[in-house]
Amino acid sequence: MRVLVIEDDMMLGGALVQALDDAGMSADWVRDGHLGEEAASVGGHALVLLDIGLPGRSGLEILRSLRAAGDRRPILLITARDELDDRVAGLDLGADDYLVKPFEVKELLARMRAVLRRHGGQAVSTLNTSEVELDLSSHEVKYRGKGEVLPAREFALIQALLERPGGILSRAQLEERLYGWGEEVESNAVDVLIHYVRRKFDKDIIRNVRGAGWMIPK
Structure with a gap:
């Protein structure tokens, strides 16, 4: 899952990126309000972590703009x-939840899972x-016992x-x-990951659809 982090604090932003990476997510990080709004408008992220106090354009302005444009992705505000x-204004503008600095990584991940569940x-x-x-919390997969x-x-x-059972990706x-x-991706990176998962379980856990991609049956 890709997450967009819009946070100007270098220490906090770096810690968020590392925590998300450790949790199996891919994080894109921008440090300015204008760049943050541009990055969010491009799409491709399943969730946005949005600081309220940003240089250039505030988090509330970004939130208002995204919701006005019909963007319904989960957005978690990061506040002092x-x-x-x-925080009240952000919730009224359509934020899904908020985190008050400082916060624990466990709470961040739990709140992210909660808003994603609600959206799903x-x-x-x-x-x-x-x-x-x-x-989603323990990263455990169960397949055929x-x-x-x-x-x-x-x-x-x-x-x-x-997230799309029966659908081909x-x-x-x-x-x-x-x-x-900017993350360098080897041409066979996806194939290697699929091989590792199949080796742990069975080749049928992930099906190949020739010329189209892969799927997990419903």
């Missing part, structure tokens, strides 16, 4: 303790098909496919979901 009025109409933190179950906790990139691959679509801007 003394920004109560801004899910009640629990799992993705399922008839044979595959993915626990066997369970494995997956490394970050393999987890991200399974998550991308399980091409190599380009998977690369977009798994890797961030």
Whole structure:
């Protein structure tokens, strides 16, 4: 899953990118309000972490603009303790939730999972098909009675496919979901990840659709 981080604080932004990477996500980070709005408008990110106090253009202005344009992606605001009025305004403008600095990585990831569940109409933190179950909090995959906790990139691959069970994702679509801007991607990177997952379970866990891409059956 790709996440857009719009945060001007170098220490916090770097920590967020590392935490998301450790959790199997791909993070793109911009540090300015104008660049943040431009990056958000391009799309391709499943969720946006948006600081309110940004140079150039505030987080609330970016939020207002995105919602006015019909963008319904989950947006979590990052705020300071003394920004109560801004938090209220952000929620009224359409933010899905907020985090008050400083916050723990565990809370950030839990809130992200919660808003993604709400957007997906899910009640629990799992993705399922008839044979595959993915626990989004523990990164454990269960397939035909066997369970494995997956490394970050393999987890991200399974998550991308399980978000559209029965749907085919091409190599380009998977690369977009798994890797961030400027990240060097080997031509066979997706094939290698699929090989690792199949080796842990069975070749049928991920089906190849010749000339189109890969899928996990419903």
